[in-house]
Amino acid sequence: MSAAALPSGPRILLRRLREVMAGGGAAQDRMDQLVTTIAANMVAEVCSIYLLRDGVLELFATEGLNRSAVHQTTLRIGEGLVGQIAQLARPMALSEARSHPNFAARPETGEEDYHSLMGVPVLRGGRVVGVLVLQNRSNRDYSNDEVEAMQTIAMVLAEMVGGALQEEAPGVGTFGTDGLPRRLAGLSLNEGLARGTAVLHEPRIVVERHVADDIELESERLTKALDELRVQVDGMLQAAIAEPGGESRDILETYRMFAHDKGWMARLQDAVQGGFTAEAAVERVQVENRARMSEISDAYLRERLHDLEDLSNRLMRHLTHGGQMPDPDLPEHAVVVAWNMGPAELLDYDVDRIAALVLEEGSPTSHVAIVARALQIPVVGRLDQLLESVESGDDLVVDGDNGQLFVRPAADALKAFVANLEMRQAKAAQYAALRDQPSISKDGTRIQLNLNAGLLADLPHLAGTGADGIGLYRTELHFMVRATLPTVSMQTEFYSRILDQAGERPVVFRTLDVGGDKILPYLARHDDEKNPAMGWRAIRLSLDRPVLLRMQIRALLKAAVGRPLAVMFPMIAEVAEFKAARALLDREVDRQNRMGEQAPSSLSVGTMLEVPSLAWQLPALLPLVDFVSIGSNDLMQFLFASDRGNPRLANRYDELSPSALSLMRDIVRRCDEANVPVSLCGEAAGRPVDAMAMIGLGLRSISMGAASIGAVKMMVRSLDLPLLQTFMEGFYDSPEHSLRKALMKFAEDHNVAI
Ligand code: PEP
Numbered sequence: 043m044s045a046a047a048l049p050s051g052p053r054i055l056l057r058r059l060r061e062v063m064a065g066g067g068a069a070q071d072r073m074d075q076l077v078t079t080i081a082a083n084m085v086a087e088v089c090s091i092y093l094l095r096d097g098v099l100e101l102f103a104t105e106g107l108n109r110s111a112v113h114q115t116t117l118r119i120g121e122g123l124v125g126q127i128a129q130l131a132r133p134m135a136l137s138e139a140r141s142h143p144n145f146a147a148r149p150e151t152g153e154e155d156y157h158s159l160m161g162v163p164v165l166r167g168g169r170v171v172g173v174l175v176l177q178n179r180s181n182r183d184y185s186n187d188e189v190e191a192m193q194t195i196a197m198v199l200a201e202m203v204g205g206a207l208q209e210e211a212p213g214v215g216t217f218g219t220d221g222l223p224r225r226l227a228g229l230s231l232n233e234g235l236a237r238g239t240a241v242l243h244e245p246r247i248v249v250e251r252h253v254a255d256d257i258e259l260e261s262e263r264l265t266k267a268l269d270e271l272r273v274q275v276d277g278m279l280q281a282a283i284a285e286p287g288g289e290s291r292d293i294l295e296t297y298r299m300f301a302h303d304k305g306w307m308a309r310l311q312d313a314v315q316g317g318f319t320a321e322a323a324v325e326r327v328q329v330e331n332r333a334r335m336s337e338i339s340d341a342y343l344r345e346r347l348h349d350l351e352d353l354s355n356r357l358m359r360h361l362t363h364g365g366q367m368p369d370p371d372l373p374e375h376a377v378v379v380a381w382n383m384g385p386a387e388l389l390d391y392d393v394d395r396i397a398a399l400v401l402e403e404g405s406p407t408s409h410v411a412i413v414a415r416a417l418q419i420p421v422v423g424r425l426d427q428l429l430e431s432v433e434s435g436d437d438l439v440v441d442g443d444n445g446q447l448f449v450r451p452a453a454d455a456l457k458a459f460v461a462n463l464e465m466r467q468a469k470a471a472q473y474a475a476l477r478d479q480p481s482i483s484k485d486g487t488r489i490q491l492n493l494n495a496g497l498l499a500d501l502p503h504l505a506g507t508g509a510d511g512i513g514l515y516r517t518e519l520h521f522m523v524r525a526t527l528p529t530v531s532m533q534t535e536f537y538s539r540i541l542d543q544a545g546e547r548p549v550v551f552r553t554l555d556v557g558g559d560k561i562l563p564y565l566a567r568h569d570d571e572k573n574p575a576m577g578w579r580a581i582r583l584s585l586d587r588p589v590l591l592r593m594q595i596r597a598l599l600k601a602a603v604g605r606p607l608a609v610m611f612p613m614i615a616e617v618a619e620f621k622a623a624r625a626l627l628d629r630e631v632d633r634q635n636r637m638g639e640q641a642p643s644s645l646s647v648g649t650m651l652e653v654p655s656l657a658w659q660l661p662a663l664l665p666l667v668d669f670v671s672i673g674s675n676d677l678m679q680f681l682f683a684s685d686r687g688n689p690r691l692a693n694r695y696d697e698l699s700p701s702a703l704s705l706m707r708d709i710v711r712r713c714d715e716a717n718v719p720v721s722l723c724g725e726a727a728g729r730p731v732d733a734m735a736m737i738g739l740g741l742r743s744i745s746m747g748a749a750s751i752g753a754v755k756m757m758v759r760s761l762d763l764p765l766l767q768t769f770m771e772g773f774y775d776s777p778e779h780s781l782r783k784a785l786m787k788f789a790e791d792h793n794v795a796i
């Protein structure tokens with residue numbers, strides 16, 4: 043435990059630091075004493091404090107470096123090792139600092155003689171306000187315990203920055219927010235455009251007192267707050283159970299598990315026993331948690347640690363505000379600004395008032411992004427320095443299409459925003475007007491437009507968009523937001539709810555496509571996979587763990603009693619795999635019959651075609667399947683040997699290339715000849731030009747995200763299909779890299795709305 047790592051005994055050093063800080067006299071004198079005390083305790087030749095002043099790191103005190111450099115030496119955020127620690131808000135420990143590429147010696151400090159360096163950020167209310175540094179002449183290997191001890195000292199130092207020092211040294215601890223317009227570039231996690239008022243998700247609770255006066259009292263306060271937190275989470279869970287809404291319930295179950303986690307509680311109590319106040323203990327464990335998070339590359343585990351972060355924030359609110367959310371009254375058009383957020387936290391808000399969400403962290407596969415997508419809330423993530431740049435109440439323009447954020451937008455950014463928004467609104471109105479119009483091309487060809495879905499929150503889009511049905515229901519999302527494997531009865535309830543909500547519209551359930559980047563915590567993991575997209579995933583995993591697939595099929599059969607059921611298998615690479623999966627399904631059908639249970643009114647079983655090898659086995663496959671759905675996302679990544687998640691390869695290969703178009707045309711032709719319905723459910727179906735090409739090569743049914751239906755229907759209704767087919771005739775043998783430009787030209791020449 044961190045506090046226990048302090049060399050001279052945690053309580054004693056904490057108390058000593060506190061005494062120095064609380065002592066009278068000028069703050070500068072006290073800081074000078076602090077560095078001396080810390081250097082002695084940490085057995086270091088140098089201890090220095092750099093503090094942020096009007097956006098620049100300034101050397102405020104040092105033991106060991108030239109004192110004449112104090113208040114003279116400054117570093118920008120990101121400059122040198124100290125600047126890098128501030129920028130990343132992360133500790134750094136180097137036994138040979140001078141060989142680090144970011145090392146920048148300041149001659150006036152006399153630091154050339156020192157080889158090893160350890161620095162930790164000084165954080166106040168989650169913001170970096172300075173850096174605390176140790177240096178040694180020898181090549182010292184600082185231990186993790188020593189790094190943690192320094193983080194603890196930095197927390198106590200942060201107290202001082204907020205207090206006496208600010209009066210003595212104006213501008214300390216501030217970024218010098220200039221109120222000027224700023225543009226931050228990030229990553230689009232969900233499309234859309236919005237303007238609104240910044241609401242800081244984190245209340246930025248600043249811990250004012252770190253060292254406990256009475257350990258017993260602090261321990262009691264912590265226990266009480268933990269009890270209240272558990273009651274709150276249990277209450278939220280009860281409410282979620284009472285009110286149907288599958289996802290939030292699953293998510294909250296994960297929270298409950300964390301709230302009762304003994305390891306977490308023990309770490310908090312240890313920190314209190316080490317001499318911290320209850321608030322400081324929560325902050326301390328949170329800092330450790332974040333440090334662990336930064337070392338974890340596994341997306342799923344990182345998300346789980348974010349859930350724990352969310353819970354820590356709640357606990358802090360119980361200690362400081364009696365558990366109240368910081369801002370229960372969201373303004374109309376709120377843009378929620380957060381470092382990161384768990385999905386339950388988003389659902390805590392009155393989501394109707396949220397115009398957009400912006401995150402300093404976040405990834406496209408994070409659960410909060412998945413939930414926001416279902417709620418159609420634009421999200422931009424990975425916005426560097428977001429929290430430093432935005433103040434509560436700021437005017438924000440969120441451009442989810444291009445992954446950028448305008449803070450206090452200038453007149454030109456606002457003008458562009460208004461123009462874009464008007465264009466979008468006009469388009470949305472056009473699409474809405476088309477909702478009940480048939481999806482028929484100018485020459486009278488009917489094109490089925492289906493929806494891709496994966497959450498209950500997607501279901502209302504069926505009626506909202508006028509889609510024909512659900513062409514792809516990704517069942518794995520339901521499994522991913524849970525901490526434990528859902529039982530057959532839980533799955534049954536969930537699938538029946540989907541069928542209830544879909545009503546007359548057909549739904550194609552795809553069986554679990556987990557593995558790769560879609561990790562289930564309760565499933566044995568294979569961390570050593572070098573190439574997870576081509577690894578142990580989807581049907582491969584299901585066939586090796588047949589109980590999982592059989593449970594799912596059992597639940598689907600039960601849920602669909604008396605109504606049609608369509609099931610498809612993902613990642614089938616050869617006929618033998620389809621047959622094996624089908625055999626498992628048949629066993630469940632037999633079981634249902636034997637038990638005398640009622641059955642679905644009809645059952646159709648199909649396959650995704652997303653592994654190229656299957657395309658060469660169609661004569662053997664087609665007599666066995668009721669339908670085929672081309673998964674262009676995976677099909678393209680395997681066809682071109684090009685990782686679909688690698689941004690560097692994003693534009694290298696095109697599904698509108700002759701090879702891809704020929705392959706897909708061939709598949710469609712063979713399916714047509716065998717009278718097997720064929721559809722396409724990858725991202726290609728959702729982009730009007732691409733969808734036009736898919737229809738041109740022969741598809742009559744495509745499935746896409748809800749946001750695309752309107753635009754694609756508009757394209758279909760303006761298309762003269764025979765003309766397009768003739769135009770595309772020469773495409774398949776073309777030597778071109780891509781036929782995208784030619785297709786766009788065709789659309790332009792023939793007034794096809796793309
Ligand atoms: C696909 O691969 O095209 C597909 C629809 O499946 P997913 O995107 O879920 O892998």
Ligand code: MG
Pocket residue numbers: 612652673675676
């Ligand atoms: Mg796929």
